[in-house]
Amino acid sequence: MEYTNFWLDSWAMTTERPPAKSDQLRRHLVDLLVGELAPHARLPTERSLAEEFSVSRLTVRRVLDQLEREGRVYRVQGSGTFVSEPRIHKSVELTSFSEDMRSRGLRPGSLEVSCERIPAGADIGYALQVSPSSEVLHIRRVRTADDEPMCLEHSYLPAELVPGDLEPELNGSLYEALSARYGLTLHRAEQTIKATVLDPDEARALHAPPFSPAFLVQRIGFDARGRAVERADSLYRGDRYSYQLTIYRDPQ
Amino acid sequence: MEYTNFWLDSWAMTTERPPAKSDQLRRHLVDLLVGELAPHARLPTERSLAEEFSVSRLTVRRVLDQLEREGRVYRVQGSGTFVSEPRIHKSVELTSFSEDMRSRGLRPGSLEVSCERIPAGADIGYALQVSPSSEVLHIRRVRTADDEPMCLEHSYLPAELVPGDLEPELNGSLYEALSARYGLTLHRAEQTIKATVLDPDEARALHAPPFSPAFLVQRIGFDARGRAVERADSLYRGDRYSYQLTIYRDPQ
DNA sequence: TCAAGATATTGGAGTACACCAATTTTTGGT
DNA sequence: ACCAAAAATTGGTGTACTCCAATATCTTGA
Numbered sequence: 001m002e003y004t005n006f007w008l009d010s011w012a013m014t015t016e017r018p019p020a021k022s023d024q025l026r027r028h029l030v031d032l033l034v035g036e037l038a039p040h041a042r043l044p045t046e047r048s049l050a051e052e053f054s055v056s057r058l059t060v061r062r063v064l065d066q067l068e069r070e071g072r073v074y075r076v077q078g079s080g081t082f083v084s085e086p087r088i089h090k091s092v093e094l095t096s097f098s099e100d101m102r103s104r105g106l107r108p109g110s111l112e113v114s115c116e117r118i119p120a121g122a123d124i125g126y127a128l129q130v131s132p133s134s135e136v137l138h139i140r141r142v143r144t145a146d147d148e149p150m151c152l153e154h155s156y157l158p159a160e161l162v163p164g165d166l167e168p169e170l171n172g173s174l175y176e177a178l179s180a181r182y183g184l185t186l187h188r189a190e191q192t193i194k195a196t197v198l199d200p201d202e203a204r205a206l207h208a209p210p211f212s213p214a215f216l217v218q219r220i221g222f223d224a225r226g227r228a229v230e231r232a233d234s235l236y237r238g239d240r241y242s243y244q245l246t247i248y249r250d251p252q
Numbered sequence: 253m254e255y256t257n258f259w260l261d262s263w264a265m266t267t268e269r270p271p272a273k274s275d276q277l278r279r280h281l282v283d284l285l286v287g288e289l290a291p292h293a294r295l296p297t298e299r300s301l302a303e304e305f306s307v308s309r310l311t312v313r314r315v316l317d318q319l320e321r322e323g324r325v326y327r328v329q330g331s332g333t334f335v336s337e338p339r340i341h342k343s344v345e346l347t348s349f350s351e352d353m354r355s356r357g358l359r360p361g362s363l364e365v366s367c368e369r370i371p372a373g374a375d376i377g378y379a380l381q382v383s384p385s386s387e388v389l390h391i392r393r394v395r396t397a398d399d400e401p402m403c404l405e406h407s408y409l410p411a412e413l414v415p416g417d418l419e420p421e422l423n424g425s426l427y428e429a430l431s432a433r434y435g436l437t438l439h440r441a442e443q444t445i446k447a448t449v450l451d452p453d454e455a456r457a458l459h460a461p462p463f464s465p466a467f468l469v470q471r472i473g474f475d476a477r478g479r480a481v482e483r484a485d486s487l488y489r490g491d492r493y494s495y496q497l498t499i500y501r502d503p504q
Numbered sequence: 505t506c507a508a509g510a511t512a513t514t515g516g517a518g519t520a521c522a523c524c525a526a527t528t529t530t531t532g533g534t
Numbered sequence: 535a536c537c538a539a540a541a542a543t544t545g546g547t548g549t550a551c552t553c554c555a556a557t558a559t560c561t562t563g564a
Contacts, residue, residue, distance in 0.1 A: 020547065045514060056549045058310075061516085077515040078557030085474065195447045195465040195490030213447040213465060222337070238447030272517070297544060308519045313546085329545045330527030 025053045026063045033072050033083060043073065043081040111142040115167040117159055124156045127220050127231040135159035142205055149206045150241065153234040161229060184229055192218045206237050213238035277305045278315045285324050285335060295325065295333040363394040367419045369411055376408045379472050379483040387411035394457055401458045402493065405486040413481060436481055444470045458489050465490035
């Protein structure tokens with residue numbers, strides 16, 4: 001059993017914005033792609049879609065640009081727009097561990113949750129752009145899927161951004177809690193992924209044999225203004241987790 | 253010493269197209285970003301850029317959309333467009349091991365190159381959508397940086413796409429050779445990355461101790477029409493290689 | 505019947521304008 | 535001087551149109 005994707009716990013991913021006019025068109029096209037159309041089948045032309053959906057052709061093009069970037073369609077000038085071969089279409093994006101697990105019919109959860117305020121120290125201080133003597137909130141969790149340990153995670157947040165006691169909320173989504181209570185909304189994450197092996201303590205926490213292969217993911221999360229708001233170190237069992245991604249030759 | 257990025261040897265990345273009108277604007281903005289502007293400095297407004305470069309505002313927006321996708325700028329409605337914090341800005345894209353090494357002042361190379369035609373078998377056959385009894389070209393290489401082994405790679409290509417003898421060209425870029433001789437141009441790659449440890453043979457090839465942590469990358473490369481044209485299995489030393497990437501909350 | 509040229513179709517890029525939402529600046533009142 | 539409201543600015547989305555390049559289809563002539 002393997003899992004997939006670069007993820008980050010959802011940060012108010014469901015922030016409501018009024019549906020753009022193009023959303024209905026996108027939905028229609030995605031339905032076509034997901035449903036009955038074979039690979040290399042030709043989609044309706046830009047001009048006919050614009051007429052059918054009462055939108056301008058530029059609006060159609062913007063939706064198709066997006067689907068092309070996602071690798072779901074390819075376009076040939078003078079010919080048309082075609083359905084790509086079916087593959088795993090998840091490009092790199094911010095998705096949720098919890099959502100990911102749920103979409104696979106698994107129940108996400110946490111074990112051994114602990115929460116403390118500690119001085120940042122040199123490394124964490126650099127990552128979060130705070131002084132080494134500043135307080136940060138340290139959260140340790142074992143993330144689970146159907147109660148089986150998947151990931152050992154240490155998160156560090158600048159204390160000044162998260163006053164009060166968070167611990168009661170940490171069985172759910174950390175980021176949902178941060179967004180709801182503090183208005184912290186993540187915009188971007190920088191991640192480094194390393195291959196490693198589990199030391200005996202880590203192996204015990206993850207119910208794996210010592211020195212088993214694992215991924216170490218170090219992440220810094222930034223809000224829309226570029227402030228560093230989270231540093232996390234996460235260890236994933238190598239036998240239960242892998243990354244799958246689609247890489248494109250950039251259209252520009 | 254660690255290396256970075258998802259890569260693929262360059263496939264004729266320099267295909268020439270006439271410069272679009274927006275290219276001059278992009279170059280100007282990139283110069284600003286690379287040069288004198290500090291993180292969080294405000295860029296000129298969309299309307300002033302449109303006037304200065306005699307383009308429509310939509311054209312400006314398309315260039316800025318692109319720079320935003322690359323993580324080089326962030327935009328705040330009502331405020332302006334700002335320079336992102338300097339980070340490694342390489343989003344996931346098709347770049348080249350050779351280019352990557354060279355950009356770090358290292359010399360890419362290959363050792364122990366071998367080349368043979370073998371039947372595909374079940375797994376490779378599935379990956380390349382050919383019958384298990386079909387011939388594929390199997391290329392084994394140890395990729396090096398400054399003559400130090402970095403990666404043990406096995407590539408498999410459908411034999412019918414690559415008639416003749418490729419071996420003389422395999423010290424350089426495989427993909428450049430494929431593009432120049434056969435017109436094979438890669439458009440997309442699907443990759444799976446796993447955490448593993450090196451067995452004794454693999455460890456010997458990579459000059460590492462047995463059971464050291466490593467990445468195993470399995471890749472299928474597709475051309476623009478969605479044909480599978482390459483399957484590769486690559487083992488990277490975990491102490492000399494890591495992945496760094498920037499993930500965005502998707503604007504749509 | 506086949507091949508070459510002409511025409512039509514379709515994606516690619518751009519213009520000029522409109523309106524809306526979010527943020528910043530200015531103005532007026534206390 | 536400070537605060538609230540109004541106005542201005544700036545990014546976000548969309549319309550309707552134009553012209554160009556690449557491909558597909560049709561027409562004509564040998």
